[in-house]
Amino acid sequence: MKERQTTLTPPLDERITIAPTASCQGCTEVLISRHAIDLLGQNTMVIVPPSCGAWAGLVRCATRMSLFPSSAAMAAGVAAGYGALGYKDVNVLVIAGDGGTHDIGLQALSGAAERGDSFIWVCQNNEAYMNTGMQRSGATPQWARTTTTPVGKVIKGKQTQGKDIISIMEAHHLPYIARASMAHLKDFKRKMLKARQVSTIEKRGISYIEVLNTCPTGWDYPEELMITMARLAVETGVWPLIEIEDGDFRLNLQPKQLKPVKEYIKLQGRFKHFSEEQIEAVQDQVAKNWAKVLKRANSGSD
Numbered sequence: 001m002k003e004r005q006t007t008l009t010p011p012l013d014e015r016i017t018i019a020p021t022a023s024c025q026g027c028t029e030v031l032i033s034r035h036a037i038d039l040l041g042q043n044t045m046v047i048v049p050p051s052c053g054a055w056a057g058l059v060r061c062a063t064r065m066s067l068f069p070s071s072a073a074m075a076a077g078v079a080a081g082y083g084a085l086g087y088k089d090v091n092v093l094v095i096a097g098d099g100g101t102h103d104i105g106l107q108a109l110s111g112a113a114e115r116g117d118s119f120i121w122v123c124q125n126n127e128a129y130m131n132t133g134m135q136r137s138g139a140t141p142q143w144a145r146t147t148t149t150p151v152g153k154v155i156k157g158k159q160t161q162g163k164d165i166i167s168i169m170e171a172h173h174l175p176y177i178a179r180a181s182m183a184h185l186k187d188f189k190r191k192m193l194k195a196r197q198v199s200t201i202e203k204r205g206i207s208y209i210e211v212l213n214t215c216p217t218g219w220d221y222p223e224e225l226m227i228t229m230a231r232l233a234v235e236t237g238v239w240p241l242i243e244i245e246d247g248d249f250r251l252n253l254q255p256k257q258l259k260p261v262k263e264y265i266k267l268q269g270r271f272k273h274f275s276e277e278q279i280e281a282v283q284d285q286v287a288k289n290w291a292k293v294l295k296r297a298n299s300g301s302d
Contacts, residue, residue: 015034016042016060017033017037017060024216024223026221026222026223026226027052027214027215028211029052029053029124029126029213029215031185032053032095032124032182032188033124035188035192036095037061037093039189039193040091042060043061043089043090044061044091045061045090045093046064046095047064047065047078047092047093047094048063048064048066048071048095048096049067049071049100049104049105050065051097051099051131052126052130053095053096053124068104069108071094071100071105072105072108072109072111072117073111073112075117075119076115079117079119089200091196092120092200093119093120094121095122096121097125097130097213098126098127101123101165102125102137102138102163109206113174114172117205118199118203118205119206119207120192120200120206120207121206122192123165123209123211124213125211126214126218126219127141127162128140128146128215130217134217134218136148136149136158137162138162139162139165140158141161141162142158142282143159143282144158144270145269146270156273157270161285165210166179166210166244172206174205175204175206175246176194176195176198176199176205176207176208176244176246177207177208178207178242179242180209180211180241181211181230181233181234181239181241182214182226182227183233184231184234184252184253187241187253188211191243192209194207194243194245198245214226214227219269220268220269220270220272221269232259232263232264234253234255236259236260236261237255237287237289238264240289242297251297260283261282262279265282
């Protein structure tokens with residue numbers, strides 16, 4: 001399952017992103033942003049809402065920070081403005097967290113998707129509002145500990161499941177939807193280039209890429225396990241690497257045998273209160289979701 005080193009990484013003097021950053025050590029947010037922006041190049045407008053990724057001053061291309069709920073509206077306006085000025089090949093890229101995508105930014109994103117606006121949206125999903133104090137979001141897994149879903153004697157963690165944002169985006173008939181991981185960088189870069197083809201060159205609508213953003217601060221794991229966490233999420237079936245192009249569903253990586261979800265859970269302090277029954281419940285849910293993924297991958301569509 002090891003991937004060969006990609007040749008798509010530009011030389012240091014040609015990179016658009018600048019190190020260092022103020023991100024926590026062991027966080028994949030910087031990797032996601034750096035590789036996405038460096039791959040698209042300087043002919044890119046980056047729009048970032050308040051989030052861990054709000055580091056606009058550390059890139060050598062056009063950047064703007066949007067209000068939390070309006071990233072998609074800004075992206076739609078920027079794309080239309082560039083088009084009116086005759087700039088047809090500018091990449092309009094939104095990099096938002098799960099709070100700015102699943103929750104606060106969803107209304108504007110839904111509207112832009114329905115209108116057929118064309119830009120690239122990358123959601124760095126760390127499964128909570130980590131930038132403001134690790135509060136729960138619509139992406140937070142069931143029973144996870146956050147500062148707003150603490151573990152008490154009666155209620156232990158978040159009581160509801162996270163949103164299925166991929167299905168929500170697919171319900172908007174987007175031309176391209178994908179899920180990616182920093183443990184599989186070549187796959188992520190290929191999906192970014194596909195998004196550029198669909199949304200920048202062909203202008204067929206929004207390309208949506210959801211990337212698991214492992215978070216040592218909120219998830220409570222040793223920082224050196226950054227890529228290990230991202231890889232385990234894929235290898236346990238928690239985070240299947242998929243893409244959907246014009247309704248055609250593909251599973252990009254299929255392990256011969258999924259690892260037990262417990263291997264992923266046990267490394268994270270946000271899950272340390274889990275009972276064996278809860279771990280089994282999560283395993284059952286992952287197994288059901290994985291069966292659905294395999295069934296759809298074999299049929300190619302719904």
